[in-house]
Amino acid sequence: MKENESTTLGGIIMARKYQHTQELLPKIKEMLEGGMTQREVAERLGVTGERAIHHLLTRERKKELHGIPKQRGRKPAKALAEYKYENKRLKMEVELLRDFLLLTGKE
Numbered sequence: 628m629k630e631n632e633s634t635t636l637g638g639i640i641m642a643r644k645y646q647h648t649q650e651l652l653p654k655i656k657e658m659l660e661g662g663m664t665q666r667e668v669a670e671r672l673g674v675t676g677e678r679a680i681h682h683l684l685t686r687e688r689k690k691e692l693h694g695i696p697k698q699r700g701r702k703p704a705k706a707l708a709e710y711k712y713e714n715k716r717l718k719m720e721v722e723l724l725r726d727f728l729l730l731t732g733k734e
Contacts (some may be wrong), residue, residue, distance in 0.1 A: 652687065655680060 651672055658668045665680040674680060701707075 649683070652683065655683070
């Protein structure tokens with residue numbers, strides 16, 4: 628969609644209140660470091676919507692604080708294979724210790 632186009636929501640035509648500000652992030656940071664206010668940056672870049680720059684910067688700060696999000700779902704197959712191997716090795720170790728205790732009579 629272009630900047631002046633509108634979108635339909637439930638039969639009501641609404642003007643789009645956002646733009647893809649993520650693409651403008653490096654330029655926004657540069658302008659802010661140059662001493663411009665968030666409002667001035669938004670006006671200069673033609674970003675619509677109240678506090679769009681503020682919300683973008685807030686999201687970016689949260690991403691930096693939290694780092695890479697945890698992976699959801701199943702573990703990779705390699706990790707599963709490693710866990711299965713370790714589990715098998717530990718079971719063998721327990722069996723060896725049991726046998727040793729039986730032979731020494733300390734159970």
